[in-house]
Amino acid sequence: MDRLVYTAMTGARHILEQQATTSNNLANVATTGFRAQIDAFRAVPVQSDGLPTRTYVVDSTVGADFRSGAIQTTGRALDVAVRGNGWLAVQSADGSEAYTRNGSLKVSENGLLQTSGGQTVQGEGGPIAIPPDSEIAIAGDGTVSVISTAQAQPGPANVLGRIRLVNPDTRGLERGSDGLFRQKSGLPADPDPAVQLVSGAVEGSNVNAVDAMVNMISLGRQFETQMSLLKNAENNAAKATQILALT
Template identity: 60%
Template structure:
């Protein structure tokens, strides 16, 4: 009897966790460069001499869907989208390097190129500073050029280059801040094969329709687990009555 309780109880618990993950994905369906989170589960036997046939469900892995999202033209000079595989390197507050696909950039009060959340963009030689009164162009290879908006309009100056990397996806893990980092804390070198598209942003790779269908299916699965628990309770009640009669 209790074998059914173990399975149904832990199954219901992890269905709720899956529902939370799915809701998180849906909430980020319009977040630039977002990568959907994936959950997978497996059955594990309960360790003990007297309970070798009991099992419960555990979260096997928390993975990531690395498929590319849709491209959206914005025309904004500080918007970039990674084409195909690859990542944009940013500097976290603790000085470590992290990676993102969100290419909506801005300039700080001091002209430093940053993400919208205020993290410095990593260039070939560190943070990239843009002088005032210039228009910015980001080339396909990540090279950043400026042209004065007044004076000599033909004076093109290269001020830096985005650090574009492409570490193995199996070596990437999502942090609590939504940024990715390498599992072994290594710092990958810039990859010349990674290219960007200027004036474009990559949307989230979350499929809203699939996520809504998944939410409905998870709700039905949770109801099924609850019915199993009710059946186990009813069976226990009937068994107790039979024992009492005998």
């Protein structure tokens, strides 16, 4: 069978994978703190006795766009956005430390400070427990303090802890299936006092919806091109069969 079939097949398969990535980006265009996924491909020449005129497509490791999204002011006390580079440290479902830019926080039924996705926010001394009937304030350095509202006269502010803020090298981060980032080494990152938060605001997704839509249209046309190549290979094989039948 002509190698054109295999060449077009690999191109079509990886275009479908890239369409899935672009679709995922579009689905998360309104997700707080989302980082767009990036597909990387490389061409590998076909090894044969003939001239190296054809290549296969190989999918490289999927990366992420670490550019910051737009900061949106909400005025909500439990909303924080990371200013510039940096991450919030959270506890993932398997108990390991992971990192997110989702600063839309909440207080769980057990009084723990969590993200909107249900991950427990890590403090420098462990999880941060919020007492009931309290008004919460989060400072720019991640310090969490509360004022009791159980009495008629508000009491003094009590500092509960400080959110663990880190800034590891993005080249050493990888995205997990849960959407959280972790260090490839598996080790927790060191706290970075230079990371600052913006209170009463959240960071939007860094996905550009227009660019993603244009990319989806372009991928659709590329897929049609690969299908045309497969049809041409089929037609060539049919014509060759007819010629051989005549002889």
